[in-house]
Amino acid sequence: MTPKRTSIFLAAALGLGLAGPAVADDPLKIGFVYSSLIGDAGWTYQHDLGRLMLEEEFGDRVETAYVESIDGGADAERVIRQFASQDFGLIFGTSFNHMNPMARVAAQFPDIAFEHATGYTQDTNLAIYHTRAYESRYLVGMVAGLMGDSLGVVASYPIPEVLRGINAMTLGARSVNPDFTTRVVWISSWFDPGLERTAADALLDQGVDVLAHFTDSPAVVQAAEDRGKYVVALGDMAQYGENSHLTALVYNWGPYYVERTRMVLDGTWETANTWEGIGADMMTIAPYNDAVPQDVRDVVDAKMEDIRSGAFHPFQGPLVAQDGSEKVADGELPDDGMLLSMDFYVEGVEGSLP
Template sequence: MKSVKSILAGATLALGLGGAAYAEDPLKVGFVYVGPIGDFGWSYEHDQGRLAVVEHFGDAVETSYVESVPEGADAERVLTQMALSGHDLIFTTSFGYMDPTINVAAKFPDVKFEHATGYKNADNVSTYSARFYEGRAVLGTIAGHMTETNQVGYIASFPIPEVIRGINSAYIHAQKVNPDVEFKIVWVYTWFDPAKEADAATALIEQGVDVIMQHTDSPAAMTIAEERGIMAFGQASDMAQFGPTARLSSIIDDWAPYYIARTQAVIDGTWESTSTWDGIKEGMVEIGEFSDRVPAEVQAEAQAISDSIVSGEYHAFTGPLNKQDGSVWLAEGETADDGTLAGMDFYVEGVEGDIPN
C-alpha cells in the first residue's frame, strides 16, 4: 500500500520533473477503502478488484490504496492528496464518501472519480453500485426455510436506502416461504467494527434467532454463529472459512469487471460520467455455493429465484406489497421502479420496529 506520505512524495517528484507526466507513464489509479483490506468482506472484495486491474493491465497501470479511511473530512483529505499526487482515476468505495468525492472532484476537473453506492454525479464523477437486494431475495428464501425458531436476526449498518432495501427484500422472500417468520433487526451504526458486530450477533441469539443475516463488513457474526451452533450467511465475500458449519450461502461482490472496464475507458479516452447499477445478471452480485446443510429442494428454489431474476422474468420487489403501515405500495404484479428503490426509506408490511433517523 502507498501511504499518504509516499503519495505526496510522488507528487513532489513529479513536480521536480517539470510537473507533467510522459506519455509512456502508467495510468495512476487510486482506491479509498472504509475498512481494512483484511476485513474479508466489503473492502477485501474491492481490493480484489484492484488486484484484478493490476493483473489485467500490468505495467500500463500503477495502483495505490488507502484503507480504513473514515467517512467525512478525513476522506476529503485523502482524496485531495491522491489527486495532487497525479492519480488519473480514483475509486471511492463507501456511501459516506459521496460529498467528499464531489467536493474534491470540483477542484480537480482533469481527474476521473468513481463513487460506489452514491447518487451524486458530476462531469468527472461516475457512480456505481450493485443490486444487493437481488441477492437478499435468494438468501431470504433460504433463511425462511431453514429457521426452526421462526426468528431471523439482521445486523444492519446505517439506515440508508441500500440497507433498508436489503432488509425488505430478505424479509419479503423469507415470509413468502414461511408466513410465521419474524425479523429482529439490530442497528450498529458502523460498517466495520468486529466487536460491535459480535455483540449484536450475541444479543440476537439470546433473543431466540437461529439464522443471522448482516449488512456489515466483518466475519464476526459468522464466527459467533459458528461458535453458538446457529446459521448465517456470508456478506460481500464468501466467509466460509469463518463458519464452515454455520454458513448456508453468501452474497459475493465482484467489482473486478467494472474496475477493469472503467480503467480501460480512461486509457482509451472514452471515459464519461455514468451511473451503473448492476446485479446478478451482470455478475456484480454473485450467490455463493449452497451449503450441503441446505436441503436440495431449498437449494433448487433459491436457484430458481436467482435464475428468474437473471432472465428478467422476476423482480425482487413484485406486488402485491404494502408498506409497514398497511398502505398499498405495489399492486398485484406491479414492480418497483428504480427511483423508489434508490430512495427507499420505509419498511414493508410485517417488518417490526422503526427505522432510526
C-alpha cells in the first residue's frame, strides 16, 4: 500500500468567510486531498505548487495541510471528514475520485467551503473547478503529429475528461498529419508506476512513435527514454526524459487557489463552476525539447495564440466520431454539455471503448 503523509503549516488569519465566525488571530485552515504522492512532477505536484502559492500570498493568515495517496471511496471520505471536523474552513479535493465522498461530507458541514477538481456535483457549499486541458492536449498532439505517425496513450479511466484529452491529441496530430493514429491502453488507475510502465512498453512493442499518459508518475516518460522514443507528458517531466520528453501539458492552479482563498477570508465565497483554459492562463505547455525543430514550434505556438484569442476551438466542426457519425457540423462549435459528457472516440483512434 502506498504510504500516506500529512504536512501542516501553521499561520494566522483574519476570518473564515463561509466557514463560520472567526476567532481573532486564528488562521484559515485549508486542507488539500491528493490522489498520489506529490513527487517532483505530474498532476499532484502541480496542485501542490498552488498550495505553496497560497502560503506565499497570505503568509500567516492561513494554515495549509495535505494528505497524499488518497484515491477515493471510504479513504477519501475519512480524510475529508477529518479536515471538516478539525475546523478547516476550506477543503480542496483534487481528483475525480474524490467527488462523491466530498459531496457526502459537504452535505453534513454546510458552513465549510468545499471545492472539487474535475467533477460535476455542485452544492451551495461545494464548488467545482477544472481547466480546459483539452486545449493543451490538442497542442501536444500537434507536436506528436509533426514528430511521428502514431500515438500510444496510457489512460486511467474512460471518463469524459480523459476521452476529451485522447480525442484532442488525436485531432491535433491529424491536423498536421492526416494519417496519424492513436492506440489506448486503459489501466484503471491514476497512479501505479508498475502498471504505467507495463502499458507503455506494450504500446511501444506495437510500434507507436510517441507516448502520452493520463497518469501521475514518470514511468511512461522513462519508458520512452529507455527505448529511444518520444513522449508528450502530463506535467513537465523533462528531468526524466532528456531525449524523449518533447513537451507536456502544464496546469496553473495557483491563481485559482489564491482567488478562492481570498474569497473565504473576506466572506465573499460562493459556490461556482469554473472551467478555464489557455485564455485565462490556467493551462499552457512545457518548454520544447531541443529535438523539436523551430518550424514545429512556430506552427504549435501560432495555434496556441489562436486558442488563446478564441479564434480556434480544438473541437470545432466538422467533428466526426470513430464510427463515422457527425458530432459537430462543419463551421459549428460544440457546447460545453457535449464536451462534459463526451463518450466516444474520434476518427483516428483505434480500438473500442471499454
